[in-house]
Every structure is written in structure tokens, then in C-alpha cells.
Amino acid sequence: MPAETLEQALSATRWGAALAPEQLARVAAESAEVVVPANGYVCRTGEPVDAWLGVLDGLVKMMISTPSGRASTFTNIPAGGWFGEGSLLKTEARRYDVVALRESRIVRVPRRTFEWLLNTSIPFNRFLLVQINERLGQFIGMLEAQRLHDPDARVARCVAGLFNPILYPGIGKKLEVSQEEIGYLAGISRQRVNQALQTLQQAGLIRVEYGAIVIEDLAGLRRYGA
Numbered sequence: 714m715p716a717e718t719l720e721q722a723l724s725a726t727r728w729g730a731a732l733a734p735e736q737l738a739r740v741a742a743e744s745a746e747v748v749v750p751a752n753g754y755v756c757r758t759g760e761p762v763d764a765w766l767g768v769l770d771g772l773v774k775m776m777i778s779t780p781s782g783r784a785s786t787f788t789n790i791p792a793g794g795w796f797g798e799g800s801l802l803k804t805e806a807r808r809y810d811v812v813a814l815r816e817s818r819i820v821r822v823p824r825r826t827f828e829w830l831l832n833t834s835i836p837f838n839r840f841l842l843v844q845i846n847e848r849l850g851q852f853i854g855m856l857e858a859q860r861l862h863d864p865d866a867r868v869a870r871c872v873a874g875l876f877n878p879i880l881y882p883g884i885g886k887k888l889e890v891s892q893e894e895i896g897y898l899a900g901i902s903r904q905r906v907n908q909a910l911q912t913l914q915q916a917g918l919i920r921v922e923y924g925a926i927v928i929e930d931l932a933g934l935r936r937y938g939a
Contacts (some may be wrong), residue, residue: 718818722769754809773790788874847877854870868913919934
């Protein structure tokens with residue numbers, strides 16, 4: 714079968730599907746796709762923000778690090794996720810690193826194209842409003858979990874966040890993610906993540922497979938520990 718074109722990939726996104734054909738064609742023509750190897754940087758702190766970024770395939774993590782070497786992961790972004798709209802709207806330098814956890818296909822929509830969509834497409838503006846609101850809710854939920862919940866509940870909320878159907882449409886019920894990657898997000902050790910996942914599996918909320926997690930009860934996972 715012929716390889717999927719960038720325009721076809723963008724047409725499968727929630728915002729791309731809402732564009733007129735000529736708008737979609739222009740976005741695809743002005744955008745670029747890059748392949749980032751595992752552990753490679755998608756973007757780095759302090760860089761000018763010149764594009765809106767989407768993950769066509771793979772998995773990336775959004776993180777910060779200090780000069781002393783301490784690091785904190787904000788979130789993982791699987792295929793179907795888009796990020797960086799906030800920095801574009803504020804016209805500020807990048808405030809975080811994004812690193813590929815495995816080889817990932819990344820699409821870059823240039824700032825001028827992003828701003829043109831803002832000025833010409835009501836559906837695109839609606840998409841961004843929902844996107845920003847959902848991301849805000851995600852980060853508030855993570856902060857709540859870290860401050861108020863035990864490690865099992867923190868892992869539950871972390872895993873549930875990776876299966877957000879608004880931020881990551883089309884993700885389905887299975888995600889290839891390592892226990893180490895979950896530990897980065899939850900702020901606990903891989904060994905403690907393993908214990909938490911076993912607890913959640915015994916509760917019938919997830920099924921743990923080698924290198925992957927299958928959701929059995931997403932609503933229950935979101936409520937766990939509440």
C-alpha cells in the first residue's frame with residue numbers, strides 16, 4: 714500500500730477533519746514531518762517557538778530539568794497528541810524540553826500557518842479552546858494526585874491521563890508504555906509503579922501486558938482513590 718501522505722494524516726485529526734479542503738491542503742503544504750529517534754529532542758527549553766507540534770506516531774515526554782541535573786516530567790504525549798499552542802499564543806521562548814521515548818513521527822505546523830488558521834477557521838479556534846481547557850484540567854488533576862493521594866492513586870490518575878480521548882483521540886484501550894515512563898510522570902520509582910499496577914489490575918481496572926497497559930475500566934481508574 715502507498716505510504717500515507719501528510720495531508721491524509723492531518724485529515725484524520727479532529728481539527729484537520731473540520732477544515733475546508735483548501736485549508737487542509739494549505740496546512741499540509743506548509744507543514745513538515747520529521748522522524749525523531751528514541752531519546753532525541755523534539756524541542757528544547759529556551760528555543761524560539763516557531764511551530765505547533767503533533768505526534769503522528771510514537772511517544773514523547775514533556776519535561777523540565779535544572780542545571781544541577783534534577784528533572785521532572787509533566788506528561789507523556791502519545792500518537793494523536795498536539796502541543797505547544799500555549800507558547801505560540803504567548804509568543805514566548807520554549808519553557809520545556811520534549812524528548813522522544815521511542816522513535817516518533819512529528820509534524821511541525823509553522824507559526825505563520827497556525828496564526829492563519831486562528832484568523833480564518835472558527836472550527837480550529839473551537840478545537841484550541843477545548844484542547845487548552847482539557848490540558849489545564851489534566852495538569853490540575855496531576856497536581857491534586859501528587860499532593861493528596863497515595864502512590865497507587867497517583868499511578869491510576871497518571872495512566873488514566875494517558876487515555877484522554879480529547880487530547881489523544883483514537884488511542885483505543887491499549888498503550889505501549891513502560892513502567893519507567895509511568896514512574897517519570899507519577900514521580901515514583903519503577904518498582905513502586907509495578908506494585909501499583911498490580912493493585913490496579915487486581916481491582917479489574919487495567920490489564921498489564923509486556924511493555925503495555927490495556928484499560929478495562931477507564932471511569933473507575935479516574936475515580937480510584939477519590
